[in-house]
Amino acid sequence: MLLGVNIDHVATLRNARGGLEPDPIQAVEVCEANGADSITAHLREDRRHIMDADVKILKKVVKTRLNLEMAVTDEMQKIALEIKPHSVCLVPEKREEITTEGGLDVASQLNKITKFVTPLLEAGILVSVFIDPTEEQIRAAAKCGAQFVELHTGQYSIAYGTPDEQEEFDKIREASRLAHALGLKVNAGHGLNYKNVHRMRQILDLNELNIGHSIISRAVFTGLAQAVTEMKELVK
Numbered sequence: 001m002l003l004g005v006n007i008d009h010v011a012t013l014r015n016a017r018g019g020l021e022p023d024p025i026q027a028v029e030v031c032e033a034n035g036a037d038s039i040t041a042h043l044r045e046d047r048r049h050i051m052d053a054d055v056k057i058l059k060k061v062v063k064t065r066l067n068l069e070m071a072v073t074d075e076m077q078k079i080a081l082e083i084k085p086h087s088v089c090l091v092p093e094k095r096e097e098i099t100t101e102g103g104l105d106v107a108s109q110l111n112k113i114t115k116f117v118t119p120l121l122e123a124g125i126l127v128s129v130f131i132d133p134t135e136e137q138i139r140a141a142a143k144c145g146a147q148f149v150e151l152h153t154g155q156y157s158i159a160y161g162t163p164d165e166q167e168e169f170d171k172i173r174e175a176s177r178l179a180h181a182l183g184l185k186v187n188a189g190h191g192l193n194y195k196n197v198h199r200m201r202q203i204l205d206l207n208e209l210n211i212g213h214s215i216i217s218r219a220v221f222t223g224l225a226q227a228v229t230e231m232k233e234l235v236k
């Protein structure tokens with residue numbers, strides 16, 4: 001299984017002081033040198049962490065694959081078509097949320113998302129949709145043109161170590177199986193950490209995990225190189 005590292009929170013820290021450090025671009029070099037298979041950055045509407053200039057530089061410096069997370073808005077579509085990242089991951093976005101809360105509701109806006117996805121695919125950008133692990137969302141994702149789904153592991157992560165863990169894990173496993181059977185490639189992420197990530201290895205259809213907060217948090221104590229190396233060991 002591959003490891004994508006989300007570098008948003010390096011930029012969160014940088015922006016806290018409004019200066020230049022820590023530099024998310026420097027983080028890319030460290031992540032890639034220590035086993036990251038791709039780099040994810042989320043350009044949010046409010047630019048609270050990653051900013052437009054970062055995305056332009058990321059496109060130039062990322063040697064693995066740049067995955068741009070973004071909302072389904074005209075502004076983001078325009079930026080993606082200009083930057084041409086390797087892939088985009090479509091996420092729901094609410095201004096007041098601390099982090100992405102639920103998955104994108106593809107099922108109730110299938111026409112809108114299909115139209116949104118078309119020019120991205122025509123530009124050669126791979127498209128993923130970040131969805132909750134439900135049959136309804138997976139069947140919709142398979143119809144919208146996206147080649148990938150990213151399954152939201154937030155509920156599994158919250159339930160880890162509680163009586164609900166198995167049920168939440170089973171949802172991810174079943175969702176992954178169905179998505180794979182429908183011809184989609186399957187990624188997963190959100191809330192995964194050094195304790196709960198090991199169960200993802202039991203899901204054979206999973207292609208890549210996207211992990212941010214726990215890696216950047218561990219890096220505060222161990223350094224980023226060590227934090228990425230340790231996660232890579234758990235994922236591969």
Ligand code: PXP
Nearest residue numbers: 100130189190191210211212213
């Ligand atoms: N995948 C998606 C679609 C996300 O929105 C996020 C959070 O930015 C992640 C993965 C990474 O989540 P975490 O920071 O909890 O590892």
